[in-house]
Amino acid sequence: MRIVIRGLSKSYGLVWALKQTDLVLEPGECIALLGPNGAGKSTLLGLLSALLHPTTGEVLIDGQRLDQGSSPLRSAIGLLTPSGHLYEGLTLRENLHLFNSLYGVKKSPQEIDEALDTVGLGRWREEYVSALSSGMKCRLGIGKWLLLQPQFLLLDEPYGVLDGSGVDLLESYLKRLCRSGGTVVMATHHVSRILTLCSRALILRRGELIFDEPRQQPWESFHRTFAEFLPRGDQWSS
Amino acid sequence: MAQAAQNKTRGRKLLGASALLSVLAGLYFGLIEAPPDAYQGNAQRIMYLHIPSILTAYLSFFIVFIGSCLFLWKREKRDDILASSAAEIGVLFTALTILEGSIWGKPTWGVWWTWDARLTLTAILLLIFIGYLMLRSLIEDETRAAVCSAVLGIIGFLDIPLIHMSVYWWRTLHQPPSILRPDKMPWENIHPSMLIALAVNFVAFILLYFYLLSLRFHVGEMEEEAKTRKLYRGSL
Amino acid sequence: MELLRQTVWLLRKDLLLELRRRESVVAMFFFGTLLLFVFHFAFEIPPDRAAAMAPGLLWLAFIFTGTLGLTQLFQAERENHCLEALLLGPMDRAALYLAKVSFNLFLMLLVEVIIFPLFWILFNLAFWELLPSLFLVALLGTMGFCVLGTLFSAVTLKARARELLLPLILFPLMIPVILATVRGMEILLRTGQFEEAVPWLRLLVGFDVIFLTAGFLIFEWVIEA
Amino acid sequence: MSGWGFVFLAYGIVWLALLLYLFFLKRRARRVEKELAPLRSSAVKKN
Numbered sequence: 001m002r003i004v005i006r007g008l009s010k011s012y013g014l015v016w017a018l019k020q021t022d023l024v025l026e027p028g029e030c031i032a033l034l035g036p037n038g039a040g041k042s043t044l045l046g047l048l049s050a051l052l053h054p055t056t057g058e059v060l061i062d063g064q065r066l067d068q069g070s071s072p073l074r075s076a077i078g079l080l081t082p083s084g085h086l087y088e089g090l091t092l093r094e095n096l097h098l099f100n101s102l103y104g105v106k107k108s109p110q111e112i113d114e115a116l117d118t119v120g121l122g123r124w125r126e127e128y129v130s131a132l133s134s135g136m137k138c139r140l141g142i143g144k145w146l147l148l149q150p151q152f153l154l155l156d157e158p159y160g161v162l163d164g165s166g167v168d169l170l171e172s173y174l175k176r177l178c179r180s181g182g183t184v185v186m187a188t189h190h191v192s193r194i195l196t197l198c199s200r201a202l203i204l205r206r207g208e209l210i211f212d213e214p215r216q217q218p219w220e221s222f223h224r225t226f227a228e229f230l231p232r233g234d235q236w237s238s
Numbered sequence: 239m240a241q242a243a244q245n246k247t248r249g250r251k252l253l254g255a256s257a258l259l260s261v262l263a264g265l266y267f268g269l270i271e272a273p274p275d276a277y278q279g280n281a282q283r284i285m286y287l288h289i290p291s292i293l294t295a296y297l298s299f300f301i302v303f304i305g306s307c308l309f310l311w312k313r314e315k316r317d318d319i320l321a322s323s324a325a326e327i328g329v330l331f332t333a334l335t336i337l338e339g340s341i342w343g344k345p346t347w348g349v350w351w352t353w354d355a356r357l358t359l360t361a362i363l364l365l366i367f368i369g370y371l372m373l374r375s376l377i378e379d380e381t382r383a384a385v386c387s388a389v390l391g392i393i394g395f396l397d398i399p400l401i402h403m404s405v406y407w408w409r410t411l412h413q414p415p416s417i418l419r420p421d422k423m424p425w426e427n428i429h430p431s432m433l434i435a436l437a438v439n440f441v442a443f444i445l446l447y448f449y450l451l452s453l454r455f456h457v458g459e460m461e462e463e464a465k466t467r468k469l470y471r472g473s474l
Numbered sequence: 475m476e477l478l479r480q481t482v483w484l485l486r487k488d489l490l491l492e493l494r495r496r497e498s499v500v501a502m503f504f505f506g507t508l509l510l511f512v513f514h515f516a517f518e519i520p521p522d523r524a525a526a527m528a529p530g531l532l533w534l535a536f537i538f539t540g541t542l543g544l545t546q547l548f549q550a551e552r553e554n555h556c557l558e559a560l561l562l563g564p565m566d567r568a569a570l571y572l573a574k575v576s577f578n579l580f581l582m583l584l585v586e587v588i589i590f591p592l593f594w595i596l597f598n599l600a601f602w603e604l605l606p607s608l609f610l611v612a613l614l615g616t617m618g619f620c621v622l623g624t625l626f627s628a629v630t631l632k633a634r635a636r637e638l639l640l641p642l643i644l645f646p647l648m649i650p651v652i653l654a655t656v657r658g659m660e661i662l663l664r665t666g667q668f669e670e671a672v673p674w675l676r677l678l679v680g681f682d683v684i685f686l687t688a689g690f691l692i693f694e695w696v697i698e699a
Numbered sequence: 700m701s702g703w704g705f706v707f708l709a710y711g712i713v714w715l716a717l718l719l720y721l722f723f724l725k726r727r728a729r730r731v732e733k734e735l736a737p738l739r740s741s742a743v744k745k746n
Binding site: 310362365366368369370372373376377378379381382385386389390392393394396397400401403404405407408 | 622625626629630632633634635639642643645646647649650653654657673674677680681684685688692695696699
């Protein structure tokens with residue numbers, strides 16, 4: 001899935017959450033979205049998933065303009081946030097059945113159970129989501145997108161809650177998705193993890209895109225730009 | 239661009255001047271020229287104020303409706319400013335209308351407030367307007383406040399005929415129709431100079447209304463321009 | 475078709491959540507009965523006047539319970555950003571509107587079915603045979619309340635002082651429904667014939683149809699704003 | 700209060716309210732213009 005962003009920006013009152021940005025995301029790319037807190041990562045993810053209305057500019061997906069409203073284009077977009085997008089009062093299965101029908105994907109109950117097994121939640125099939133830990137909720141989120149098969153997957157800091165096997169599960173899914181022509185954008189602070197996975201890195205600072213380069217082995221330019229955001233030891237004691 | 243701005247301000251000044259003139263004429267005709275009413279005496283002169291201001295209340299609601307529809311359709315900030323300006327002035331005129339109605343009620347019916355159809359309808363209109371302004375002020379996000387106010391503007395306007403019907407049915411059920419019954423319009427059998435006074439006051443109120451509206455709209459546009467300039471100054 | 479299927483799934487989700495948590499329906503029911511007692515103490519209702527005052531008091535109780543239900547309507551969607559989860563997908567926004575209207579309607583009717591006879595018992599009224607037709611009038615009124623109430627529950631979803639703002643905006647717009655329902659019920663109680671109340675019922679049906687279509691068309695812009 | 704009393708009361712309140720509103724509106728307009736002037740000139744200077 002090819003995503004073109006033209007002059008995209010978002011302002012809240014008198015503050016620019018995201019300044020004018022132009023980007024092209026090619027199919028098969030796995031893009032790392034890095035930057036300090038409040039740099040506009042979540043705003044960009046919100047704009048790319050059309051949950052936020054841009055102040056200026058537009059997002060084109062395979063040439064079609066993506067705007068709010070229930071367009072079929074949106075069945076191809078996925079957004080994984082560790083905490084969210086699951087009904088606490090429903091069981092795991094009911095959640096997946098609900099989204100399965102809302103997305104019109106029409107997967108059979110067996111496939112739903114299979115998805116739950118692959119993400120290691122088979123045993124909790126009939127449990128309420130409220131009983132799950134945040135790591136397990138994130139796994140359920142992965143299971144949900146395994147089922148709905150989006151072409152354009154956005155992730156908002158999944159590493160924070162996943163354990164070892166969860167990370168392997170996520171990374172193998174992302175690799176498979178990119179190989180099959182999907183596009184992935186992941187906003188994260190776990191730089192070491194994402195650098196091994198991504199094919200391209202973007203750095204945002206105060207709503208501005210200051211770095212955009214594909215990955216190459218000796219990546220001095222990346223480390224030079226990103227050095228500024230690395231933690232400088234214990235600031236409180238000095 | 240500057241030339242257009244000049245024309246607008248000159249136009250507004252002209253409108254203001256003509257509004258002032260017609261108001262003075264209205265006062266002259268209403269208070270001096272027209273004879274006192276045979277039945278109500280001089281208190282009837284409040285009618286020259288009351289009927290035109292009812293009209294401006296409904297007129298402003300109509301403009302809020304138009305502004306809201308245009309905004310939802312084209313999402314241009316200008317239409318939203320038009321709607322919010324019309325609503326602000328609408329609240330003022332509606333509140334004044336109710337005030338006049340009750341002051342007029344005292345000598346005519348002996349009570350400050352009667353559940354007369356006309357007064358009740360204006361009161362309901364005022365409540366909807368207040369709801370509109372409250373809604374607009376209690377939503378932080380700008381576009382969301384604009385969209386939600388537009389929705390209330392449209393639904394409110396669609397509701398007016400239904401409110402009219404239900405209040406009038408309810409009214410005719412209880413009290414014999416009062417002097418201000420809509421089907422017997424006050425100007426059917428009244429003195430010609432009273433008619434002139436009413437007409438002049440009509441014109442005066444319309445001009446005054448559009449003058450205030452254009453001024454408030456201009457202020458709204460300037461405030462919006464100041465906001466966008468401050469925003470873009472950062473990234474220019 | 476697609477819209478209906480999505481509406482049914484969303485309604486099923488809401489009913490399932492309500493069945494498990496039972497927050498809204500229990501709160502609404504007890505609030506309704508509480509209001510009946512409050513009315514009894516607040517107004518000195520002489521037995522002969524009870525029938526005349528019944529429609530007004532009943533409908534007042536229903537409107538307040540309904541408002542309670544409306545403030546809770548999008549509660550499930552507020553947890554865990556589930557509203558974003560729904561809006562992310564290609565779901566038809568109007569399906570969410572229809573599902574929420576029917577869910578709130580279902581809750582209010584459930585409460586009304588219990589409070590109607592309870593009112594009759596508490597104020598020991600006769601006219602038991604009139605209850606079904608009275609309930610029909612209340613049904614049309616509740617429909618009108620839910621149709622506009624759901625729309626404005628979404629409008630005030632992200633506003634400050636949400637619970638205060640909703641009744642403030644909704645009640646003035648509800649005046650035709652209040653007048654029509656109470657007058658309709660009153661005429662039924664007084665004359666016992668249905669034909670007498672028909673003009674009011676026609677107004678109610680008109681209100682429901684107009685604002686169901688208006689809500690159906692406008693809801694998408696409100697929820698996405 | 701005779702008939703004229705009510706008339707002057709009504710006219711008085713209405714025109715007073717409208718004049719007050721006009722006054723506050725003018726004041727608001729002046730304040731915005733004062734705020735806008737530097738913004739307009741600085742923008743012209745820059746681009």
